[in-house]
Amino acid sequence: MTTLRTARLTIALLVIARMAGAQPPVRTTDVARPDASRSVTLPLAEYNRLMDLANRPSSTSATPPVGAVLSSADLRVRVDRETAQGVFTLVGDVLRPGINRVPLVSGATLIEGSASGRPLPLSTDGVMQTALLPGPGPFSLTLEWGAPLTFAPGRASFTLPVPPAGTARAQIDLPGEQADVHVSAGLVTKRSTANGRTIVEVTLRPGSPAEMWWSMRDSAPVAAAREVRTLADVMTLVTLDDSDVRMVALVDVTVVQGEPRTIEVRLPADYELTGVSGSSLASSDQREGGMLLTVAEPAARHHQFLVSLERPHQGGSFALDTGFVSVPDALRERGEIAIEGVGTLELAATGRGAGASGDETAAGSLHRTDVRELNAALRSLARLPILSAFRYQRAATAPIALSMDVRRFADAGVLAAVADRAVATTLVTTEGRALTEIALQVQNRAQPFLKVALPPGATIVSVDVAGETAKPMVGADGTRVPLLRPGFRPNGSYQVSFVYMHAGTPFLRKGDFQMTLPRMDIPVGIVEWEVFVPERYDVRAFDGNVIDRGTLPPPFRMAGSEGATSGRGAGVGPGSGGGVGGGRYGGVTVTAGAGLPGQIRGSATDQAGGAVPGVAIEFAVGNLHRSTVTDAEGRYALSDLPSGLATISAQLAGFVTASHSFEFDRSSKRVDFVMTVAALAESLTVTAESPEMRAKARDTQKTSEPPSQNVVNLQRRASGVLPVRIDVPRAGVSHQFVKPLVVDQEAVVSLRYRRR
16 A cells, blocks of 8 residues: 555656646746755645545455346246146356355245256245355256146136246246237247147246236036056066076057056066066056056057066976966957076976966967967067967956976086097108107087197197198197187088107017007097008007907998008109100099099099009198099099199109199089100110019018008108108008097007018
């Protein structure tokens, strides 16, 4: 304040100095002052005025005259039967800081109040309803209001409270087509009718309660309340679980006459209500033996409810007598019942319906029906196969009941995976090393891995799953070979093969050794095992849990033995001979075959039609290669081949290689080759051997078993594909064994050898 006064005094002095400068100069003879340059002369009145201005107190900030104001009020009111209910939307501003009391309406019945979705703090000041709001700042309030109607002869009315806002507008929704609507404190601006109702828009006088009234016809007779008549359709699903019985009923009620506000539903005994829902359901009240459903729109002609019930049982096999959900007040009730069960069970269900006298009547009896004829809505509720279905039409006094005898069976284990056949091929070297390939035809339902327990000291070096290279996993309890994801190949089985190497003891002049196949965790229908030993040793089996193929009937053949070459020894490729003619190819004929799915059969002939034995047939799809050779009649067969873009070729020394590419869809096909003679090479190979060697060869051929194509394939695989080096025998003796139904066990054979 002192600073302000000093500033004002300074301004006053400057003004005085300016005024003094404007006056005419004073002569020295008129006034004699010792220092004229520092003196100011002004009238006394002017001096007093300047002092008054300097002594006035400073002005402070203006305080709002009121704490809050309502700028607008928007009312929406609907009249139904004997009440008027509405929503007030109030918009305004709080002017003063802190908590302020804001007047809203006077003499009103407020149901609920909210501000920005939160409950509104309300208080009463006499008859005025006020709200406590923080400020300063704008606000928007919502108030739910209600009031009863007042009926007088010839008219109906209600009193509408009006908030003290700057502007107040209301929209009144009245039943019927009202042409004469009045308001006591306001102005009707618009009137319209639609769907049997009248909508009136009114501008009201702020802060003054308004009375709304409209005319009613007294001369017309009052219509008596019409009797309610309904029809009902009940679709019921009964689920037999391990420990309880669940019932779900879809109740459809069609109103034929009247406007029902409540619908009674009867519930079966011994059941506990777990839920009830419906689009037209306002509330539900459970009573003894049933429940009372209150609908939101009595004028609607259709109502739908979903009722859920539950009751326990003793478990296992049990007998059950059960009733069903019904609508007792319906003139006619039709229904369908579907029964489903969890697990493996046998159901014997007998329906019965009794009239009031206890006798069975056609109107209240259950009739068995086909599951396919059930209502689509009822079938959509089922999540398990439906065991039995019934249909009925119930009279007003005929209850429906069902007697069920349930026999439950214990769950049996299901095989997650199974192998129809396993073909094992073992090549034994003179150093005692063994290279074994096992190929399984697997059908997998839910198993992610094939667990393999290898013999001690054995190591897996290669894995193929359905023609694709895979990587095994090594665990504490064995090696795991990955399988295809269950459901990836739903159309059938696929091949899983793996190769492992086992380091053994080098061969001596004579001795014994034991061969063991790994134990696998899936059942195998039959194991076919071929052991190929060097030709310089005579080997015979003397012990083990496998069966020698030589003791089986002649029709039995090893898998992969089609087209096996006669004589001793098994080479990796064709022998020496003429070269391939340039640019010329043999004829290839592809036709539909009559064999098994995934099989290709055919023959190889020369240009004159004669059979050509010993032709190497090669089949390739992607990275998968399968091969065989034609037999003495020039025929061959390849089985269990995968689908895809395939290439099949025929090759024999002295003939032109014939090949053909086509899309293989696993349907049986016949592919015939016509081999064309190639141009002769300008070379000659002369070989000779002594009569003793020829005699020894004849003796050896008499005792040798011809190796199957599996041996040839493993020899080729070891030569160019496997990441290990092993000196596999190129010629030797094949010993073949079988073992049926192998379930998590090892196949073992003990062999005795002697060097020739």
